[in-house]
């Protein structure tokens with residue numbers, strides 16, 4: 001068996017090759033659908049927007065954190081959303097933000113651990129986030145919607161602006177014009193071009209979940225066995241179930257978020273759910289992404305990644321209950337190139 005770091009490097013290599021192979025598919029998609037899409041979501045590996053909407057990799061920009069909990073007042077989050085929004089405005093594109101939560105219809109315990117499996121609290125949290133987006137961006141070229149993701153059949157639940165809830169699994173046989181009318185009803189102020197691009201995602205999700213349903217697959221084992229503590233951004237390539245706990249660099253209480261994730265991983269070791277002797281340890285994966293090979297962006301990303309690594313180590317060192325974890329930690333500090341999705345060690 002490969003050790004943890006080798007496994008992650010190989011996984012990234014495979015993803016990057018897949019991303020590269022989708023180049024022309026991505027270009028075709030972008031030619032037809034100009035809206036920039038963001039998924040604000042849980043770090044849970046099951047929640048994968050591109051797969052669930054049959055969209056080429058690299059179209060949907062993810063923001064991931066425990067539970068998908070975000071506040072637009074967080075400086076780091078505000079800044080990265082603003083950068084993304086400015087990029088879209090410069091391109092003359094509209095923005096569509098999915099504020100998502102997830103749950104499993106078959107068993108509450110397969111829901112979101114970040115919200116202690118409480119779907120109402122998760123819904124409330126994404127509603128609050130959507131309202132924040134509305135206050136800042138509404139009628140400025142960015143439309144935010146609240147969306148639930150049912151992970152057993154990988155089907156979306158759309159929450160309309162007036163409180164109506166639509167399970168896409170109930171619209172399996174909807175025609176494009178029926179679905180389009182439904183979206184206009186749910187989101188009466190959504191620009192026509194955004195409705196058209198959302199329709200493509202809705203159609204993709206309906207088809208994807210129909211396939212999942214037909215497979216009648218066994219329920220994914222979600223007993224927690226994560227062995228990677230991932231800190232930072234640029235983890236689009238890391239969607240393996242039960243592999244990583246991802247802490248985005250957004251929460252002003254970043255040390256608290258890292259401590260929570262590290263405690264969960266230590267629990268996985270202590271309770272025998274992961275075999276550290278087989279893998280050689282737990283990996284602290286620190287990452288920062290960059291775009292473009294010229295200018296300082298790549299070097300700035302390297303400094304960010306190094307800082308996050310040092311910061312996470314310090315948090316773990318300072319927490320007496322996490323002392324046993326330190327000797328088991330292997331460190332992988334990387335930057336990720338948005339153009340290739342390749343990581344490089346720094």
Ligand SMILES: [Zn+2]
Pocket residue numbers: 042043044066067068102111112113114115
């Ligand atoms: Zn979750």
